[in-house]
Amino acid sequence: MNSQSNAAKTVAILMKRYPQKADMDLGNPADSLIATIFSARTTDAQVLKMFPAFRQRFPDWKSLARAKESDIAKSINTIGLYRNKAKSVKALAKMIIRDYDGRVPKTMDELVTLPGVGRKTASCILSACFDVPAVAVDTHVFRIAHRLGWSKGKTPEKVEADIKKLLPQKMWGEVNRTMVRFGREICIGGKKPKCWMCPVAEWCAYKPKTKEPTERR
Ligand code: SF4
Numbered sequence: 001m002n003s004q005s006n007a008a009k010t011v012a013i014l015m016k017r018y019p020q021k022a023d024m025d026l027g028n029p030a031d032s033l034i035a036t037i038f039s040a041r042t043t044d045a046q047v048l049k050m051f052p053a054f055r056q057r058f059p060d061w062k063s064l065a066r067a068k069e070s071d072i073a074k075s076i077n078t079i080g081l082y083r084n085k086a087k088s089v090k091a092l093a094k095m096i097i098r099d100y101d102g103r104v105p106k107t108m109d110e111l112v113t114l115p116g117v118g119r120k121t122a123s124c125i126l127s128a129c130f131d132v133p134a135v136a137v138d139t140h141v142f143r144i145a146h147r148l149g150w151s152k153g154k155t156p157e158k159v160e161a162d163i164k165k166l167l168p169q170k171m172w173g174e175v176n177r178t179m180v181r182f183g184r185e186i187c188i189g190g191k192k193p194k195c196w197m198c199p200v201a202e203w204c205a206y207k208p209k210t211k212e213p214t215e216r217r
Contacts, residue, residue: 006203007150007166013199014178022177023048025128029104031055034089036124037116041080050078061102064093088116106130120156127173135160135167136176140183147187149205 023044024035031051038047054075058064064072073086092115096102104125105111111122123136135141137156141163145151151162163175179187187193195201195209 003149004166007148007163008168008171010148010200010203011167011171011174011178014182015174017199018178018181020181022124022128022180024124026051029125029129030061032129033104033114033117033121033125034092036121037088037092038076038079038085040085046079050076061093061097064090065097085116091115092117104129106132108134119160123160124176127176131173133169133172135163135172137163138176138180139189140187141176141179143189144179144183144187147193147204147206148200 024032024039024047026032026035035047035051038051057075058067058072067090069086069090072090073083076082076086079085095114096104100110105114106126108119108122108126111117111125112119120136120138123134126132126134127136137145137160142156142159145153145159145163150166151159153159153162164172167175183189185194186198192210193206195204195206196212198204201209
């Protein structure tokens with residue numbers, strides 16, 4: 001069996017195990033984009049907790065563009081890097097109104113010009129909101145792609161390119177969506193992934209596979 005079919009099989013198994021949509025996929029491009037920007041260096045749970053009140057205060061791009069940066073910061077001060085994020089989101093609102101007629105753009109080239117938006121965030125939005133095939137490489141995808149033997153790339157861009165070569169386009173968007181949950185539950189960071197309970201261990205190149213810890217008596 002070649003590595004392409006192993007990779008596709010791996011993603012198919014993860015898709016069955018993790019059918020939920022991404023936590024930051026909030027049903028429309030504007031909410032999803034802002035929430036994804038907010039989620040950097042913060043847990044998704046923290047973002048989901050503060051987001052409804054934030055949106056009530058600033059319900060659209062206009063209200064964000066007009067707001068004082070300090071007021072935006074105050075309304076999001078439960079999440080990490082809130083001052084930088086307030087600055088980004090105000091600049092983002094202004095740019096979306098000025099350059100994109102109030103709509104989130106639908107291409108990678110346009111998305112990465114927006115304040116606070118890098119390739120990873122752009123890829124999340126493309127696949128979740130616009131059905132455009134994209135691979136978002138965050139820390140989970142980066143780590144798991146290396147363990148699986150999909151990539152030896154030292155940068156997210158190289159890992160993204162390697163994954164795109166391995167998988168059919170229709171699976172690109174599933175990689176981040178499923179691996180974030182898989183990376184929190186089983187193929188966790190640090191030295192001890194939970195290989196003994198891994199549904200894709202058969203197709204994983206990681207050599208020092210871990211065993212279930214035995215209970216101390
Ligand atoms: S076998 Fe272990 S290292 Fe490989 S994907 Fe599963 S949990 Fe991760």
